[in-house]
Amino acid sequence: MNYVAPRWLPGGNLQTIWPALYSRRVFGPRLDYRRERWAAPDGDFVDVDWMEDLSPVPAVGVKVDRPLLVLFHGLEGSSRSHYAEAFADFARERGFAYAVPHFRGCSDELNHAPRAYHSGDYEEIGWILARFRAQHHGPLIAVGVSLGGNALLRWAQEMGDSAAQVASGVAAVCSPIDLAAGGYAIGRGFNRLVYTRMFLNTMVPKALRKLEQHPGLFDGQALKAARDLYEFDNVFTAPLHGFKSTEDYWGRASAKPHLHRIRIPALVINARNDPFVPAWCLPSQADVGAHVTLWQPAHGGHVGFPHGRIPGHVRTMPDAVGGWLAQQLS
Secondary structure, eight states, X not given: OOOOOOTTSOSHHHHHHHHHHTSBOOSSSOOOEEEEEEEOTTSOEEEEEEEGGGOOOOOTTOOOOSOEEEEEOOTTOOTTSHHHHHHHHHHHHHTOEEEEEOOTTOSSSOOSSSOOOOTTOHHHHHHHHHHHHHHOOSOEEEEEETHHHHHHHHHHHHHGGGGGGTOSEEEEESOOSSHHHHHHHHTSHHHIXXXXXXXXXXXXXXXXXXXXXXXXXXXXXXXXTOOSHHHHIIIIIHHXXXXXXXXXXXXXXXXXXXXXXXXXXXXXXXXXXXXXXXXXXXXXXXXXXXXXXXXXXXXXXXXXXXXXXXXXXXXXXXXXXXXXXXXXXX
């Protein structure tokens, strides 16, 4: 991906913030979704948004063979995130079916179980993709953005050769594949003041509502005192999902150490000026297996990649990543 940022939007922070708030997301008409609620294996639920105009429910016995693009969103994201709508617009142009499964608690309704979601949630990714595979007769490709990309890569790593029975290819966009490096970066300076505060403003209230659901699940006072993602993960994310501590969670959930285990085509794209993912922690091609392709453009910010005149648009990255995934279908 030979991406060059527009001159009017210099630097990783501006290339992160402006596209999420102001840039154009779609070239076609406004996107509508149809929501399905899936029962999870543990009795909880996951909400899946299908792009309405390309995902009619087929009659019994009718084969649907167009490709399906599945997007796993990032931390506190949804089907209405700027990148999700941009990928939907790409899918609409290509004639693909498109779906966004929401991680637990991210579809505007608190989930029921004493858990949420996390960066290494490959088992959750696994049953979701297996259900898509069972109900969709055409080829399947998947993209994960930020947190969702790391979890998707972890799924591919754990599945090994059998991943090919589910997906033709996967892509991870701006994913913190070294969670410790990303956690360190987002917990300092400007990042701490802006991005950490933004995430905690939604994550802490949801976690406290979870505590109301399940009294005694964690230390509420310690959570209220959390001032960065390290402290939040130590009180909430790690213990609720079977990790001993933040260090244990970040170490075991990171995709970077296991990239050589992937056995299906996988694209890993990271801008080298991403405020969340330091360039120094990114892998080289020598660090990954033959199935992994690395794109590391100098600019783009965190899931930004704006293009064009003010206010710009964010279709450049979905077009490039989606085009790469489409090539894996042949």
